[in-house]
Amino acid sequence: MITIWACPKCGRSFRREGQRHACGLGSRATLLRGKPPGLVTLYHSLEAMLQRLGTVEIVTRDRYALFRTTRIFVDLVFMRDALRVVVHLDREVRAPCFFKVQRGSPHRVAHVAMLRTAGDLQTIAPYLERAYRLAADEERSKGPLAVGWSGRGPEGPAS
Ligand SMILES: [Zn+2]
Secondary structure (H helix, E strand, C coil): CHHHHCCCCCCCEEEEEEEECCCCCCCHHHHHHCCCCCHHHHHHHHHHHHHCCCCCCCEEECCCEECCCEEEEEEECCCCCCEEEEECCCCCCCCCCCEEEEEHHHCCCEEEEEEECCCHHHHHHHHHHHHHHHHHHHHCCCCCCCCCCCCCCCCCCCC
């Protein structure tokens, strides 16, 4: 079962009671301050794309941004000339856009891409959507994930 615990200080929800975290959501203005305009535009496009997928919480710290449901499904760091984006999927995907793939646990595989252009963002768009659905579906139903690469998986039980 996924336990939802809300931090009494900041109200954010987590899957484990007492989950360690930095309270609050941080500041987007701080994240974007002094960054190259091209990367700021790219960040806004990425953020808009992720928010269109559903309910997404955005947490920013320094140069970092995390995108989560009650679990992080995408995170990124501002590099000097690129956004280093990590897409969290349930299995390894071999695609030229990912220069690094890191297996965490059997169903947590981090895929790392460098985004410099709107085209780079379009390339990883299907994976971003996939990552979101995996995280969101986990909340609705326990058990094996059966979501297709395109289209929607079976609806989980109503909660
Ligand atoms: Zn908190």
